[in-house]
Amino acid sequence: MVDTKLSRRGFIKASAATAALASAGTVGFNEWSNQYVKAGANADIKEIPSTCNACSSKCGMIGHVKNGRLWKLTGHPDHPYSKGKLCARGHGYATVVYSQDRLTQPLKRVGEKKFEPITWEQAYKEIAEKLNKIIKEYGPQSVALTEDPRASGKFYSPRFINALGSSNYYTHHVVCSNSRDSGFLHTVGVSSTSADISNAKYIMFIGRSYGDGIRPSSVQALAAAKDNGAKIVIVDPRLNNTGNLATEWLAIRPGTDLALVLVMSHVLIKENLHDMEFIKNYTVGFEEYAKELKKYTPEWAEKITGISADSITRIAIDMGKAKPKALIEQSWRGAFGCNYENSTETGRSVAMFNALLGNYQQKGGSIFGGKPNLGNLNESIHPNPKEPEAPKAGKKEFPLAYHSHGVATIVAKEALEGKMKAAIYYHSNAALGYGNPKVMKEALSKMDLVVAIDVQMSETAQLAHYVLPEVTYIERDEVIEGLSGKIPGIALRQQMVEKVHPETKPIHEIYSELAKVCGVGQYFNFSLDELNEAMLAPTGITYKQLRDIGTIMFQNEEITLGEMPKLKTPSGKVEFYSETYKDAGFKPIVEWIEPKVSPADDSFRLITGKQAIHSHTQTANIPILMQITKDYDLERIWINPVRAKALGIKDGDMVELKSSEATSRIRVKITERIHPEAIFVPSHYGITSKDLKIGQGIGFGYMEHVPFDFEKWSGAGNIHEVIVKVRKVKS
């Protein structure tokens, strides 16, 4: 036992009377916080399993609630993404529940940047009237819904927009994984695989950083792989924070990853290190592909990528020798996420490279996960609106885009053309994060109706006609989340504390109630609990069990490695040759494509990426996270010392950064960790909403500099196709 008088701020603070809070129920924020201060001793601590909402990973977590107030969080030990741990965002973002800047009641815009509070009844009534009028006049396809999907959103959002008769459902993936999704989908039949990192012997990351875009279990797995002696290569124009775990950093010229992968593929085949058995059994079009690759030599790639021909050859050969426990990780965003004109082709070439290694469904390779078998509502009692036949806007322009995610920025484009008349944004700050904010702003202002559902006054909410305040994820139950992977499972997000603001509502209630007023209530004639019970039915698990444990993994449904499933491509196999591409007007065989723009001697390419403490822009207003940015000047741009010196710029200097779209002032971090051709800017800053007092005015939003442009294949935003100049200015 520890011999100590446990004198500690936390325990002292919580030492007074306790009853007040427990009986407080639903009260306003001020009243609530006053009562908390008064509340006290004999801290009653409850541990409630739930899931995180600070990024798209939705890790399992356990909320420790002290006297009815969220005290701290720990990672859920059983959840495959958290494995007992949470990242900084996961810990910190939860404090949003007590944010002073939360939306507390429905708002209606009554002038430029002026809102007035209204009742839910009025909000529903007016939104429904407008929606129905627009649908009557312009047809249901003039209405769209966009979200950053979470468990409830994923179920309710498409259902809601389909109920209105529109197929226009979109996700934030347009600035995340659209390119990768398209490249993978048409090659291996799924938009993403997972990687068996801890068993791999050779792992290459392209533009993806486990240490910056964190999922705790992935970092743990990578650290374990390192302990086991795996080779870990990072391909990135900047030495990202995964660098510590890596054995090698390839400081590639930004936008040239495709050349690297094409050449490595060529080398594998030339050296006879490709898996002929796998290729024979599970792929189509190999001969044509191999023939086409011949023109991509290591010397050619050296000129393009800046990586020596020797290194390229060496790594390709070593990966070939380590196969099938060698892989290029599937990534999310980064190089083959959504950044360059050639990113879909990069994604495709990566999926093919992994096929050459025969690593699919192998230990230490790329894995197609299994899904849990969940039930549905009884359709005869709870009718399900089918997705309308009319094609989703953007489908015609981007036939290769992954249908379920769509091309969200098409909503803005069609609004500018006068075709899209209404847009609903749920848990999505599209105006700041999806495309050039100036263009997005103009597009949103052209529409007859914009509705934002959020917990804080985001830039998108500021442009909306109606803002509907949601409870935070700490205050709501959600739809059960199915977990696919080597072992499938389920997880539940559940309420930890009482509503802080009485006039806020969970999303399932908002959709269900709004649907009723819109006249499509028949599709929402069930409660969340009924839905969850129906989903659980085939699993044999009770709702109470799930509530008690939070995450349940189906160990006996673990997939068998070594068995290739039939793929969902037209041929049922890995497609080195793609008819789908051909039909869509693209080359059926992967080829080198130049990035759209390139910097000159006096300019830079602006690249962006994540920092471990923030998610998109949603965490910028969280004091405990933004303080870290302030303490360590994390909003600065990165410049290579050689370039900085030539421009007379010293560490910490204020510079002006200018692109075709905007001019920003920002301080500089001079570091050897960045390619001389590039400037790196973290993607989370540049909050302009005056209602987000913590985040406003810190750093700049890189999207301001990004032209409103679509990558031709997948429709993803070309967010790395930006050239900037910098010059020193007085701070």
Next chain:
Amino acid sequence: MARYGMVIDTRKCVGCYACRVSCQMQNELPVEESYIKFYEKETGVFPNVKNEIIPVQCQHCEDAPCVSVCPTKATYTTKEGIVLVDSDKCIGCKYCMVACHYGARTQDHNTGVVEKCRFCAELVAEGKQPACVSTCISNARIFGDLDDPNSEVSKAIIKMNAQPLRPDLGKAKIYYVR
């Protein structure tokens, strides 16, 4: 009797700040107060560069200078070697802040009490790990009994030849692998 200590493997630390934030929540610290600080050490020239991130908190020194200078004995070392502050006795004179070589102490703006990493003594008493250790996403932190040669922490120190951050400044109970 246990004697508690920690290993921090900077070769694994990715500088994610999860330890800092979970520590702040565990100890209910104000946002601008933190027990863990981070130092970055970049070496080499592009493209041959290495970057090291070094999390630093109270090192729970043996013969801790902060303990010996404290006029009220508010700062003390437990039998298990954890250095703690008794907030009832602390008069906020800041002697300990000056004495600490590691800049590990911070003063509460409201109460004037000086505090620092406490190895989450109450969690350890329950047989749990300190918050920073249990949340470390790369398992860069190992905590346990330095006097037990079979504890994970003792084995790690031997296996990886872990050393105090500044051996020249005296013995500490946090060992670094670099």
